Amino acid sequence: MEFNISSAELLSAIVDVSKAIPAKTPLPILENFLFVLKDGKLEITASDQELTLRTIINVESSKEDGSIAVPARQLIDLFKALPDQPVTIRTTSDSSFECVWSNGNSALPYFPAEDYPDISSTGEDAISVSFPASSLVDGINSTIYATADDEMRPAMNGIFFDIAPGSTTLVASDSHKLICFTTDDVKAEQAASFILHKKPAGVLKSIVDKEDGDVLVTFDSTTVVFSFAQTMMVCRLVVGRYPKYRDVIPQNNANILKIDRMQLLNTVRRVAVCANKASNHIKFELKPGQIEITAQDLGFAIAAYEKLPCDYSGDELAIGFKSSFVADILANMTCETVVIKFADARRAALIVPSEEEAVSEKVCGILMPIMVS
Numbered sequence: 548m549e550f551n552i553s554s555a556e557l558l559s560a561i562v563d564v565s566k567a568i569p570a571k572t573p574l575p576i577l578e579n580f581l582f583v584l585k586d587g588k589l590e591i592t593a594s595d596q597e598l599t600l601r602t603i604i605n606v607e608s609s610k611e612d613g614s615i616a617v618p619a620r621q622l623i624d625l626f627k628a629l630p631d632q633p634v635t636i637r638t639t640s641d642s643s644f645e646c647v648w649s650n651g652n653s654a655l656p657y658f659p660a661e662d663y664p665d666i667s668s669t670g671e672d673a674i675s676v677s678f679p680a681s682s683l684v685d686g687i688n689s690t691i692y693a694t695a696d697d698e699m700r701p702a703m704n705g706i707f708f709d710i711a712p713g714s715t716t717l718v719a720s721d722s723h724k725l726i727c728f729t730t731d732d733v734k735a736e737q738a739a740s741f742i743l744h745k746k747p748a749g750v751l752k753s754i755v756d757k758e759d760g761d762v763l764v765t766f767d768s769t770t771v772v773f774s775f776a777q778t779m780m781v782c783r784l785v786v787g788r789y790p791k792y793r794d795v796i797p798q799n800n801a802n803i804l805k806i807d808r809m810q811l812l813n814t815v816r817r818v819a820v821c822a823n824k825a826s827n828h829i830k831f832e833l834k835p836g837q838i839e840i841t842a843q844d845l846g847f848a849i850a851a852y853e854k855l856p857c858d859y860s861g862d863e864l865a866i867g868f869k870s871s872f873v874a875d876i877l878a879n880m881t882c883e884t885v886v887i888k889f890a891d892a893r894r895a896a897l898i899v900p901s902e903e904e905a906v907s908e909k910v911c912g913i914l915m916p917i918m919v920s
Contacts, residue, residue, distance in 0.1 A: 548613030549637035550584055550606040554648070557634070558626040560591055560604050561619070563778065566750045568619045569595035574664070579616035581663045584609055592666070593619065598747050599666045599781040600754070607633065614660035615644065621655055666781060673767040674739050676710055680759040680775060682732045686717040687752040689728040689910045692875055694745040695721035702787035705742040708764075709792075710735045718792050724872050725792060725913040726879075741766050742785035751780055796913060797897045800888035802861025804833060805901060808885040811838075812877040814853050818842045819870035821851035829870045830919045833889070834863050842870065866892045867919030882908040892916060 561580060569577055572595065581592040587609055592601045615638060625646065626634075635647040638657065645654045687706065695703035707718040715733035719726050743751075755762060755775055762775040766784065773780040815829065822829055822842035832839040838857045843850035866889060877885065882900035889896050895915050900908035 548582075548584055548615060548644070549611050549635065550589065550609035551633055551635050552589065552604070552606045553631065554626055554629045554634045555631035556604055557589075558623070558629075560602050561623055561626065563754050564591050564593040564600040564602055565619055565623060566753065567593040567595055567598045567600040576616060576658060576662045576664070578619055579658060579663070580619050580622065581614065581616050581660060583614040583660070585612050592663070594664070594666060596664065597783050598750065600750070600778070601666075601781075602778040604777065610637075613638065615657040616660055616663050617644065617657050618655060625653060625655075667770060668781060669765050669767045669770050669772055673765050674735070674737075675763060675765045676715075676733055676735050676739075678715075678762045678764055679732045680755050680762050681757040682730045683762050684752050684755055684757050685909075686728040686730065687748050689879055690717050690719035690726045691745055691748055691752070692879060693719040693721060693724050693726040693912075697721075700787075701785055702742055702789050705744040705785045706748050707742050707789040707792070708740055710739045712736065712738065718789070720790070720792065723869065723915050724876065725795065726876070727792070727796075727911050729909050729911075739766075740789070741771055742787065742789055743771065744782070744785050747780065747782040754778065754780070795895065796911075797888065797890060797895055800890045800894075800897055802833070802864055802889040802891075803859070804838065804887040804889070805858040806838065806855065806885060806887075808877055808880060808882060810855060811885065812874060814840055814855055815870055815873050815877070818851045818853055819874070821849045822870055826917075827870045828867055828917055828919055829873070830865060830867045832863075832865045833859050833861070835859055861889065864889055864892065865919075866896070867917045868896075868914060869917060872914055876912040876914060880908060880910055880912075892918075 583590040588603050589606050590603050632649055638644045642656055643654050644657050645652050690706050697703045709716045712734055714729055714731045717728040759775045762773055765772045769784055771784055818829055818840045819842055823844040829842045839854045841852040876898055882904040884901035886901050887896055887898050895913050898912040
């Protein structure tokens with residue numbers, strides 16, 4: 548096996564797929580990249596058996612096709628230390644290969660490609676949909692922070708993809724807050740759904756370029772494959788039933804607050820400095836034309852409050868929230884004006900963009916209140 552390639556191009560490819568290299572594994576072979584050279588193209592694979600990343604890059608020239616498993620960490624460290632230049636990689640014996648650059652070379656061990664485990668894929672009953680890359684990245688960014696860490700309910704640890712003929716909704720919830728991202732850019736001939744764990748979701752958004760065009764998503768009951776440009780990501784799905792999230796979205800909250808999103812976010816952050824560090828509780832007191840936000844920590848005898856002018860219509864209301872949850876939702880929206888709809892102090896609040904921005908801002912949030920004195 549021998550080929551020539553740009554060191555910068557190879558480094559970019561191995562850094563991307565290295566996100567699937569496990570930190571610890573009972574299978575030492577998984578600490579390696581699988582290199583497969585064929586017809587002037589180099590296929591690079593990394594896997595922890597739950598998540599697999601594979602990309603294909605063109606080589607400048609090749610003399611002999613072949614496949615080997617090469618140590619991931621040493622190869623990344625080596626190429627990070629190399630300036631951009633042509634590099635020759637070739638096997639020199641039954642167990643080692645060398646990287647040759649303009650004024651030096653290195654020798655590293657390799658392992659037989661046959662030792663690398665087979666990568667599972669979707670079955671014949673798989674469903675395929677096409678996602679614009681920008682919508683997929685925006686959807687994951689808008690929801691991933693709301694996923695849970697719940698060993699008893701693994702379905703809550705991922706993003707629920709609810710695909711319908713008219714639109715697609717990405718949903719995440721930790722039972723305290725629920726976030727929905729809806730896009731009309733993704734439609735399917737039939738309703739389908741899957742749950743993508745937060746770890747591969749985070750990897751996916753880090754390697755998909757919004758300018759890549761479309762991402763082909765193919766999935767069955769256990770596995771999903773994301774294909775874009777020259778890269779493919781395969782991962783196991785979370786098995787379980789996602790709660791009926793539409794049933795908990797408030798429909799008739801009559802007390803409506805309309806306010807500048809960043810102004811409210813900055814106020815929440817300032818006041819929360821004096822909230823109890825264990826609970827992070829803050830209180831909203833709403834009156835026509837005004838909202839007062841307060842926090843206190845009796846143990847340290849500290850407190851803060853701030854009044855803001857606002858557009859509020861409804862009954863006078865005092866309601867408590869966890870400040871970090873409010874800040875998370877507001878920080879992950881992009882609209883200038885946010886609308887918060889309340890029923891009373893005990894029921895969930897609905898957070899949506901203003902009607903003027905509802906077309907461009909596709910996110911809505913539901914936040915459960917907490918009892919405050």
